[in-house]
Amino acid sequence: MRDILPALENWRRSGKRSALARVVRIEGSAPRELGAAMAVNEDGEVLGSVSGGCIEGAVVEEARALLAGDPTPKVVSFGYSDDDAFAVGLTCGGTIDLYLEVFDW
Numbered sequence: 088m089r090d091i092l093p094a095l096e097n098w099r100r101s102g103k104r105s106a107l108a109r110v111v112r113i114e115g116s117a118p119r120e121l122g123a124a125m126a127v128n129e130d131g132e133v134l135g136s137v138s139g140g141c142i143e144g145a146v147v148e149e150a151r152a153l154l155a156g157d158p159t160p161k162v163v164s165f166g167y168s169d170d171d172a173f174a175v176g177l178t179c180g181g182t183i184d185l186y187l188e189v190f191d192w
Contacts, residue, residue: 090135091124091134099191103129104129104190105128105150106154107124107187108126109122109137109186110122110123110137111162113184116181117138118141119136119138125137129154131147133147146165149163153187158189164182
């Protein structure tokens with residue numbers, strides 16, 4: 088999280104709205120630890136990572152929808168069973184919950 092704060096603050100100062108996603112729960116295996124963060128601005132620019140690439144595209148969509156619609160924070164879950172994960176080329180399954188909010192601090 089700390090590594091993306093300077094750029095996130097630059098977006099805020101330049102008037103770009105952005106959303107922040109943070110890993111708040113992990114069940115099974117996950118490529119990132121609790122607290123991993125990713126930010127997306129209204130132009131679709133991305134900072135950080137919450138999964139090492141597995142779900143980043145879906146998180147961008149969720150973030151942009153939050154910025155375009157109801158800005159109420161929410162928790163979104165992503166996960167795969169071990170069998171489903173293996174079928175799409177991942178080594179193991181797991182579920183992560185992300186807290187997603189508009190960045191306006």
